[in-house]
Amino acid sequence: MHISAAEGLPVRHAVPGLRAALAGRGAAVLAAPPGTGKTTLVPLALAGLALPTAAPDPDPGGKVLVLEPRRLAARAAARRMAWLLGEPVGRSVGVTVRGESRPGSRVEVVTTGVVLQRLQDDPALDGVGTVILDECHERHLDADTALAFLLDVRATLRPELRVVAASATADTGPWARLLGGDGGPAPVVETEAALHPVDAVWAPPPRPVPPPHGMRVDPALLAHVAATVRRALAERDGDVLCFLPGVGEIARVAGRLADVPAEVLQVHGQAPAVVQDAVLAPGAGRRVVLATSVAESSLTVPGVRIVVDAGLAREPRTDHARGLGALTTVRASRATAEQRAGRAGREAPGTVYRCWTRAEHERLPARPRPEIELADLAGFALQAACWGDPDASGLALPDPPPAAAMDAARAVLHALGAVRDGRVTPRGRLLASVGLHPRLARALLDGAREVGARDAAQIVALLSEPPPGAAGDDLTAAWRALRRRSRPADGHAARWRDEARRLARTLAALPPAGPSRGEAPATEGGSDDAVAGTVVALAFPERVARARPGGGGYLMASGTGAVLADGSALAGARPRWLAVAAADRPAGSASARVRQAVVIGEDVARAAAAPLLETADEVAWRDGDVSARRVERLGAIELDARPLRDPDPDLVRAAVLDGLRAEGLGLLDWTPAAVALRQRLAFLHGALGEPWPAVGDAALLDRAPEWLAGARRRADLRRVDVAAMLRGLLPWEAASRLEEYAPERIEVPSGSRIRVDYGGERPVLAVKLQELFGWDAAPRLAGGRVPLVVHLLSPAGRPAAVTADLATFWREGYKAVRAELRGRYPKHPWPEDPTTAPPTRRTNPRR
Template sequence: MQHSLPIDEALPALIAALQSRRMAVLQAPPGAGKTTRVPLALLEAGLGSGRIVMLEPRRLAARAAAERMAETLGEPVGQTVGYRIRGEAKVSRATRIEVVTEGILTRMLQTDPSLDGIGAVIFDEFHERSLNADLGLALVLEVRAALRDDLLLVVMSATLDAAPVAALLGDAPMITSAGRAFPVETRWLPRPLDARARVDQAAAALVVQAVEECPEGGVLVFLPGEGEIRRVEGLLKGLRGCEIRPLFGAMEFAAQRAALAPASPGLRKVVLATAIAETSLTIPDIRVVVDAGRARRARYDAPSGMARLVTERVTRAEAEQRRGRAGRVAEGVCYRLWSKGEEGGLAAYPPAEIEAGDLTGLALELAVWGGGDLPFLTPPHPGVLGEARALLTALEALDVAGRITDHGRALSALPLHPRLGHMLLRAGGGAEAATLAAVLAERDPLRGAPPDLALRMAAVKDPGRAERDGREVHRGTVERIRAEAKRLARAVPDAPLGLSLGQMAALAYPDRVGLRRKGDAPRWVLSGGKGAAMAAGLPLSGQRLLVATDLDGDLREATIRQAVALTEAELRAVHGGRIGWRALCEWSKRDNRVVARKQECFGALVLDDRHWTDAPPEALARAALDGLRQIGLNWSAAARRLAARVDLCRRDGSALPDVSEAALLAGDALLPYLSGKRSEAELRSLDLLEPIRALLGWDGAQLLDQLTPSHFETPLGRRVPIDYDGEAPGIEVRLQELFGVTVHPTVGPKRLPLRITLLSPGGKSVQVTSDLPGFWTNSYADVRRDMRGRYPRHPWPEDPRAADPTTRTKPRGT
């Protein structure tokens, strides 16, 4: 007789909801038993007219769930309960419950959209929001709406906010299981961890403290990845009374099972795990959790086509999930590698993979499905999805109209990223291409080796020799690569074309072919337009051409973590159709001049570069105009005055053309005057008067002279230029030259008063006025008194209004 679990109390409500509405959202905390009890409850209730398919996000969890349900029924796996994961299946004609990883459901839907023979689909651990789970749910909802309204659908989650999911399912019923958890005491660091401290060392010290302070039960330690797990394992070696058991996704299944098994007699179990242990798996006898507070996530940069794993702070939801593992069997303690004050700075939930991941596979699946607006819980970002489709077009999976090609359909059938599937198919299959695809899909089989892909391939073929050569080989990874390579070789017709390693890599990464930059530093420009570099002195650091198969994702200049050599002849052999000549006429910032060249290019790479001796004059002029846009215009005083007059008229409502610097540079008005001008010095010699006059035309010039004359004519007939380049138009004129002027001069349609700077006989400013009659009345007497002393030989009449204008001095003796 099976023991009761917290989920049992919620099962009647779930069954009733499915009987009435055919869909439901089940919220239950980790340890409630939903993974193993819900499928069996649906089977027992006779719901659904076919197999029950349950999706698990991880292979280990899928296996473990199937084994646990089969054990409950007293049967071996593969009878009533079976599973299918990548590369392995245990099912039979008798199988009624099938636990599958998420990609398997996508293939089932693409092969048979009606899901013939399937009566119910269950999404487990949906809160993890994997890309395949989001896609699978969207596809199932469309299938239910169009073909299978009888299909049962259950979405199960531990921490997800269930309301949006229920709304997506048409306001499906929400059932909540309270779960059963013992109290868990939380202990924080007294102060934040020093920024210079190593997380692995601090985590190991916290584990030692936890073992000493909590003498009973197993310890579950959450770390971001295998590297940290291995380092902490080394630091804890010899911990008294404990056996250390790593647990991460890339481990051999037997080693994973050992981590889940009870501790050896007389020893405490310390499990060092990644996020794989947060939810689906049951690890017996855990009483203590040590949370290092870090999670490793994939972040994808669509413009660069690079995905990178980043280590980030956990979210509050993840921290709570981890904490709950300590309260499954008895009261527990959770140690957190952060202070209580830092808790408020944690994000609420981790981002869904559809928000931060590589969407190339999703874009391919949508193209196979036929497009349309699928009901996603979080719709993919249009820009990122567009970049993914551009890559698929480059990989010949989509045509120029965005429709799936036969090659694209073949790619979708392979259990590989479209890049690697394209390489495998275009290389004609074979053991070498299959091994390369497996190497590129797996983690690095070598530790601390130079970034040469050829070394990895050699290590997979002969790990013993690699070790004798001083390489540190990860044997488990090598075995996984070999097994996957055999499976891939069987999946593709064997007609290898004899391509080199570099050529096959260039097929997978047409945007990451690197051409070495000039200079001594090992730096490359990639065909996709980004930059890459590696440390000097490495085997590939002198290579002219290479293919970067793994980069750290730095957006400024990525570090090459793995690459392979490529010759130009090899590049031309596989990508000759994409190599072509382009004519380039542009302004060179480096040379400060127009440069005209013809270049043979592969993407952003320039394979051959020659002078373009017969470049068209218009192209040269446009390049010169680009240069002007960068260096700016050189305004003469006359041109600036002319432009200021035009601007004043435009501000007053006149329909004259815009001759500002921005307008001149934005349009083509300057092009006819740039012929033969190639250098910065020649461009700076450009006189703007003629282009501005040409823009105005005869009618515009006449209107301009009428509204804003270029000069003011003094009573003596002298033409004084008017400066319009200020707050008000102005002139500078000798005071005595305005004797007899009783009306202040104005310009423009609004009769703006001129701003007159009155000068002494010596050319010094005496007064500035916009009211000449007022100056004669109020200020002239004081100015006259001062000027008579300084310039006694010049006339200073008592009444300037009645005096004659003059620039002469008085005759001697008067």
């Protein structure tokens, strides 16, 4: 046994306080930095397998259940604890993850996904006395959900169940409040940091590198990370742990380090078990471990004295409106950077090389965003519905789920038949029992009936994890390639085979699935594309896509446009229909980018996405006129359309109004008389208000149903008597005073009747100057409230002066106008006193 070595870990000092807190309140928060032993020593101590006390039975309630967010961490923790006891995994300490079950008698390490299923099947958790939620600070959605369910169990079924939230950070307040409930915060037990000092070396690239965009990381940054690893090997002793955002970046950096004097290992969630085991065992020589975030916590990689941090992380992003989800690359938070740096100081003093500047570090977000704010919540919503809380309002969650994301999740579950009227259905419980995302569970259950259990399990296994970078976008080709592979070292193929077998066993153990929404004809024995396409379309019916005419990409049933990525293996076939398995939407792009798809025919699209099929009478304004059609659609994809002979008059009227609103009042025949009348009414409404009606576009469109009752098409709009319609808006009394308040024409002293222009801000009378001799004031309009603006014109009809006060003009302004124009127009009268001269429309008589 090696337990004596573990009992020297710093967390041993916190164990008595933790035991006391659990004895008193039944719940506690354990704050213990990485390397202190919280993941391995604390479970053994609470199970009575380490650090014995005077208590006769330190765990009277049953075994200790340890929840880990990742399979790799769960396996590693179980292996380490079993090694400390000198036993194989499965005896005192066991592990249960997807595809592997060796429960153990005293301690069992499980992933949070496994414990959620276990809670649904057995909410009381019979045989479990203590649950430790490890790495709760990472804020994985399954972990948050598991904690909420456990607190519900403590409050209703098993108040004696003990719960520990173990965090590697000091931010314990939220967890203490959650665990304490109405009784006040739960006790917080802290452990002094066991980390050795870690020196920080700021190692930014020599030239600025563009920030990550979507999944793309600039190759210049990866080249710099590889160069920094080489520098670290030369400057420091010990193994190197290098953090990169994903599998693709790990592979590219590994390619640049092929000749370094060290063993290069690649560790991530998809790595083969032999590689994971090799990373967690001491190496014979120097090692460089290239890792994703799986190595941030829970695991101790022996020999590491150096951390090289690229400063990037991957987060989920979900476009709920379009049903698209993808990972995106972001800058890691300060908390994440500190967590990563700590890996260098677990066993001895170490060094962290950060590939950014100190100033950039200060601008990083303080901590990563919780997954519940970012992820697709369909699986969470189904878990909550099965738990009896469909809107999750009664769950003690650290953060509530966003309303829009929950609405989108419930819509998905309703489409799958998993919920009805807000309650989970028997079909929903069956989907939840599969242990997959609800979409994939539906594809497995219904697909097994349509294409056969074996093929359905293989396709769903292929969909349940990201494909290798070299797989391309043709999912059928990837499926064929996997069926041909048999090399044990091929981690992706091995995981795929294991998962396919697990799903086939799951299918065999389940009761009949019952009818799906929209039965599809069985395609078992059909082509690979038909089989794969059926399963993909069952999982993602709204992503069935048809080519747009003219090579304009594709239109998905959801209404989202889609395009094939550059270098697509599917592009050469120019398929008319696709079943899209994976797509994302690049920032700033209106269309989705197809990442993986299957070529299908319309028959498969109709059958597998049958719930989206509908035939409806459509009467709408289309291409400038009323269109009445009977349309068959697959979601947003129009399959067939035929003219509708006798459309509903109400629908026709609504379409005409839509056209008028869309294209504007210019569809009407605005005669000069109608335009003039509208201007007069607008003037009076602005000057006097009611009862003079508003005649702006918005006001007339609001009244349009009153005067377009008989219009059935665009041509009918041209026949509307707009002037009569405008007059019809006037009450009787207002109509009788229209000419008095806003006369169309005004008689001037010469006898001419001049039209008033109401088109500007104020009404204007434009008349030749000679016709106004003797007129000392123009009439006021709107019942004397608004003066008429007079534009005095030269004999040639050009403006000579503008005034609203004729008397002042004759007295002060006329002389200047007379002096300027008399020589230019000698045939016209220019009297010295215009107030007594006779008005005239004529020139001077010839002499």
